[in-house]
Amino acid sequence: MINAADLPDTIPVFPLPGALLLPRAQLPLHIFEPRYLAMIEDVLKTPTRLIGMVQPYDGPGRANQLHTIGCAGRLTSFSETEDGRYMITxxxxxxxxxxxxxxxxxxxxxxxxxxxxxxxxxGGAEKDEGFDRAAFMDALGRFFEDQGLKTDWESLGEADDELLINSLSMLCPFEPEDRQALLEAPSLTTRRETLTTLMEFALRGGSGEEMMQ
Known part of the structure; x- marks a missing residue:
């Protein structure tokens, strides 16, 4: 585990639209662009092996602009393919x-x-006090059916609050701006509330843009 005193002042950032990383969660990535291959090689030489995942803005007039808040991940798994690509976690x-x-x-x-x-x-895993898991799982089931998604329901049912909410936040097919809202949620409870709202809007045929208006 990384301590606050070990966190560096400067980190490499990987602007990847739609990719969301959250604390204590894992994100597998397939690296093949030369600039990011170089980034991985440099990161492996650092003591913390941190890479910042951040969303780029999407839209006219905002080329190359990054969202202010991102999440740093420690490179904990690395393998190289025969053709020189990297598979990392x-x-x-x-x-x-x-x-x-x-x-x-x-x-x-x-x-x-x-x-x-x-x-x-x-710190350690967060708790979501007052989490009505039965109601949440019911909404999740309707959302997955509407989106044509499949999952291992038994594993989801056994997952603790943080693993369940964060995994769904990372994996569900939301727009990049919606994923940014999930990232910026100040607590696990507010992330779950945001996740529920996004699913409800999708079920009503809405969108994150409508939700913001």
């Missing part, structure tokens, strides 16, 4: 806030970041 460590992008000679993007405000991310 990031384990979510802590969210961060981008202070500024760092100019330099690296082919990938790097940012100065601030970790304050996300101290809870470095």
């Amino acid at each position: 990031l384990s979510g460590a802590s969210r961060f806030r981008i202070a500024q992008e760092v100019e330099g000679f690296a082919p990938y993007r790097r940012c100065d970041v601030r970790w304050s405000g996300f101290e809870r991310d470095l």
